[in-house]
Each structure stands twice: as C-alpha cells, then as structure tokens.
Amino acid sequence: MTSSRAHLDDFASFISASPSSFHAAAEAARRLDDAGFERLVETEAWPTGPGRRYVVRDGAVIAWIQPEGAGPTTPYRIVGAHTDSPGFKLKPKPTTGSRGWLQAGVEVYGGPLLNSWLDRDLEFAGRLVTRGGAVHLVRTGPVLRFPQLAIHLDRAVNGEGLVLDPQRHLHPVVGVGPVEGADVLARLAALAGIAADDVAGYDVSVADTAPPAVIGFDGDLFAAGRMDNLSSTHAGLTALLDVAASGTALDHVAVFAAFDHEEVGSETPSGAAGPMLADVVTRVTAGLGGGETERIRAIAGSWCLSADAGHAVHPNYPERHDPVNQPVVNRGPLLKINAKQRYATDGPGAAEWARACAQADVPYQEFVSNNAVPCGSTIGPITATRLGIRTVDVGIPLLSMHSARELCGVDDPAYLARAAAAFLAPTD
Known part of the structure; x- marks a missing residue:
C-alpha cells in the first residue's frame, strides 16, 4: 500500500x-x-x-x-x-461561427454545473473512427473557451443571477476568422494522423485542461x-x-x-x-x-x-x-x-x-x-x-x-x- x-x-x-x-x-x-x-x-x-x-x-x-x-x-x-x-460533447457539423469568431457546436452531456465551465481553457478529447473501423484517440490541449458576457453588458448578473441558455450561450469559441475554409473535425483528424475525409464517426468530449493541484494553507485539499x-x-x-x-x-x-x-x-x-x-x-x-x-x-x-x-x-x-x-x-x-x-x-x-x-x-x-x-x-x-x-x-x-x-x-x-x-x- x-x-x-x-x-x-x-x-x-x-x-x-x-x-x-x-x-x-x-x-x-x-x-x-x-x-x-x-x-x-x-x-x-x-x-x-x-x-x-x-x-x-x-x-x-x-x-x-x-x-x-x-x-x-x-x-x-x-x-x-x-x-x-458531466460536460459537453461535440455535435455533428461542428464548425460554426458568428461575427468574425470561429466556434464549435457542442451539446450538454449529463448534468454539469454550466456556469463552472465559463472562462476556462478547455480541450477536445475522445475517439475518431475511420471508414475502415479503426479507432484513434485524440486530444487537442487547450483550444476552446465558453466566454462569459462582461458585467458591463449585464449589470444585473450578480443581483438577479446568471441564466444560461445551453444553445445560445454555451457555444464555445475556438478562434477567429471566416467559417469558410475552417474545419474543427479536420484539426482533430490531423492530430490523430488521419485524413479528415476518412473520419466516419466520432465521440469527442470537452475537458478542462487545468492540472490537478494540492491547495489549502496546510495542503489538505485536492482540486481537479x-x-x-x-x-x-x-x-x-x-x-x-x-x-x-x-x-x-x-x-x-x-x-x-x-x-x-x-x-x-x-x-x-x-x-x-x-x-x-x-x-x-x-x-x-x-x-x-x-x-x-x-x-x-x-x-x-x-x-x-x-x-x-x-x-x-x-x-x-x-x-x-x-x-x-x-x-x-x-x-x-x-x-x-x-x-x-x-x-x-x-x-x-x-x-x-x-x-x-x-x-x-x-x-x-x-x-x-x-x-x-x-x-x-x-x-x-x-x-x-x-x-x-x-x-x-x-x-x-x-x-x-x-x-x-x-x-x-x-x-x-x-x-x-x-x-x-x-x-x-x-x-x-
């Protein structure tokens, strides 16, 4: 032991x-x-x-x-x-964007505390499956974020509470630029060393990238x-x-x-x-x-x-x-x-x-x-x-x-x- x-x-x-x-x-x-x-x-x-x-x-x-x-x-x-x-899973046709931001389509998995995912450096991780049935594990490292609206644009947030619409507000950003030519799935495939057009299916989650840490004045707590x-x-x-x-x-x-x-x-x-x-x-x-x-x-x-x-x-x-x-x-x-x-x-x-x-x-x-x-x-x-x-x-x-x-x-x-x-x- x-x-x-x-x-x-x-x-x-x-x-x-x-x-x-x-x-x-x-x-x-x-x-x-x-x-x-x-x-x-x-x-x-x-x-x-x-x-x-x-x-x-x-x-x-x-x-x-x-x-x-x-x-x-x-x-x-x-x-x-x-x-x-609990967390989020990547949707089909995941590459989206708005107002010059590149975004990724995700859906809620299980019952996460939604607000806890805001303003964190997150990664995609999971498996890609090729047309031949081969399975490839993939993880990106920090590439996405659910940005919270600044308090200057929502003065009531601390008094009336934060309300998140999972479809509108939990739409993470992954970069900037035009949606045309961008491809979230292709980036994942490249990390796995396979061609994007060979990916026939996937199960990809969102994960926090902050490393586990011992905290507390006496080092008696563990956060992860x-x-x-x-x-x-x-x-x-x-x-x-x-x-x-x-x-x-x-x-x-x-x-x-x-x-x-x-x-x-x-x-x-x-x-x-x-x-x-x-x-x-x-x-x-x-x-x-x-x-x-x-x-x-x-x-x-x-x-x-x-x-x-x-x-x-x-x-x-x-x-x-x-x-x-x-x-x-x-x-x-x-x-x-x-x-x-x-x-x-x-x-x-x-x-x-x-x-x-x-x-x-x-x-x-x-x-x-x-x-x-x-x-x-x-x-x-x-x-x-x-x-x-x-x-x-x-x-x-x-x-x-x-x-x-x-x-x-x-x-x-x-x-x-x-x-x-x-x-x-x-x-x-």
Whole structure:
C-alpha cells in the first residue's frame, strides 16, 4: 500500500491521462498490461484456467483475477465505478461561427454545473473512427473557451443571477476568422494522423485542461476535474492491482468494473445497465464448468462495491444537507444510504463495508440526503437489479460535484483504494 500523498500523485497522473472515458479506459488498460494482465477480445474464445485478465469495450473496462481452485459456483467480489463525467460533447457539423469568431457546436452531456465551465481553457478529447473501423484517440490541449458576457453588458448578473441558455450561450469559441475554409473535425483528424475525409464517426468530449493541484494553507485539499468519477475508477483499479501484487490467496473471483455513460443513465452496451458485466460473469463461470444454475449460485454468494463520489457538507449551504449526517473531507469515504434505494446499501452491506474499512484501518462516514433534497443515483442499484447481486454504495466526499473542477481532501482517495482492496481480499 502506498502513502496518501504517493497515491494522490498517482491519482493526479491518472486524471491528467484521462480527459475522456475512452482515454480513462486506455490508461486503465495500460496499467493492467504493465501489471501482467492479459487483454481478451470479446469475439474470441477465452482461456479457462486461472489468470489475470481484462476486456475493454468502448469507454468501459472490466478486469479480474481468477484464482487457482476456482469452480463453477465460485463467487465474485466486484468493485464498480464509471469512467465518464458531466460536460459537453461535440455535435455533428461542428464548425460554426458568428461575427468574425470561429466556434464549435457542442451539446450538454449529463448534468454539469454550466456556469463552472465559463472562462476556462478547455480541450477536445475522445475517439475518431475511420471508414475502415479503426479507432484513434485524440486530444487537442487547450483550444476552446465558453466566454462569459462582461458585467458591463449585464449589470444585473450578480443581483438577479446568471441564466444560461445551453444553445445560445454555451457555444464555445475556438478562434477567429471566416467559417469558410475552417474545419474543427479536420484539426482533430490531423492530430490523430488521419485524413479528415476518412473520419466516419466520432465521440469527442470537452475537458478542462487545468492540472490537478494540492491547495489549502496546510495542503489538505485536492482540486481537479472529473473526480466524479475518476476518483472511484482509480481507486478500484489500484485496489485490484494491489491485490494482484500482494499474491493473496483468493477463494473468489476479484473484479474491477468501470462502466461508461453513468451520467446519462447507463443504458448503453458499455453502461452498467447494459450486458457487459453479466457477459463477463457468464463467460468466466462457463469457463469454470458452470451453467446458468451455477452462475445464479455464484452470484448469490457474491458482493459488489459500487463506488461513486458523494457530497461533503457545504459550509455555505449546510441547510441543504441532513442536519445530523454531515460528512467532512479527510475523515474517510462515505457509506451512501437512501431509503428509496437510490443507493443500494442495506444492513448486510453496511456491515460488510464496516468490516472492509476495519481491515484496512480506514475511517468512514455515513451519508444520507436531506429529506427535502432528493439524491442522485449510481451504478449500484442498476448492478444489483441487473445481476441480482448484493451491493453497497460508497465513495469519497466532494465539494462542487459536477463542476468543471471539483474539490476533495488529500487523504480520502487513498482511504477509498485501501478499503476497496480489503473488500476485494477479505482476511476474516
């Protein structure tokens, strides 16, 4: 296990390498390769013996350790997360302009805090797909900006509040000059080393380019973009790699699953509501000699830890939080609870999380919403419903969730990774 600061440095590197869900999956794959995991192809037959393996589907990645002695009813322990973050996606026919400005057409993805994206140096990042089906990852570095209207032209903005029309006001500038002859897509293609007319499709996001930073008088805060939910993706990946490196003997299959599209409902082939995790479990169980009955028996003895960022108490808006349960950063990750099952935690799940945290010597805090402020949801209830697996929801506490730049404590990312490793490899 690494120290909190060493973990934080590695987390910052992971964020910087992951401006899109596709880049996050690629960075996870690179780290898995370095750790000796074998990449499998879904259209091919898979090995059936013990080993360390993973698959990538678009912006999602699932990795697992199949131990010696595993059989057809061997259970699974799964840490789940998601690779996508709220923001913006590039539209078709993206090159636009007005009044001498070159602009790019984008649409809102998920539920970002729109005002937080104003006046930031942003980049395009994602994948381009050629007519032959080849996929090329691309990122531009800082090239676009959503410019805010000056206060001299809107004197009421600080009194009456900022109102943004996503179509009119969130139309970023990328340069100056005539629209004729300009081509946003051609610039992306050039960076990928391919011809613009060979690009047949693309999935390109907008990302903040400011590097992660440790801040605060005592250096106890960490600011970065996309911590919802790269904090959990990195923690889950680190946990699986730590378990692999430790050589701990397992009596279950240890799994890390990072899905895409959580911020827009997860209902895609690479989302938690899709078949990807069920496909992997079914194929692994089949390789161990099991059929549908054995798979159901294996799942009945399995656990899923759904890890997604949660809310720290906001010092300026304490009334928006539960008056008793008010998590603070650097006091451990959250156990997320909701009576309406927007989080999947139940009594046995809470006890299992307490066990994992005790094993890892990690503090934790309970989170529940103010009754008048409905909470969001996670992949937890989706995974529990999709697989029928006992699931518990957790995550690090943040301020400014869904902002272009979020804030957490310097200790909590490492706490989450340590607890996730104890969940994947229980010792008692």
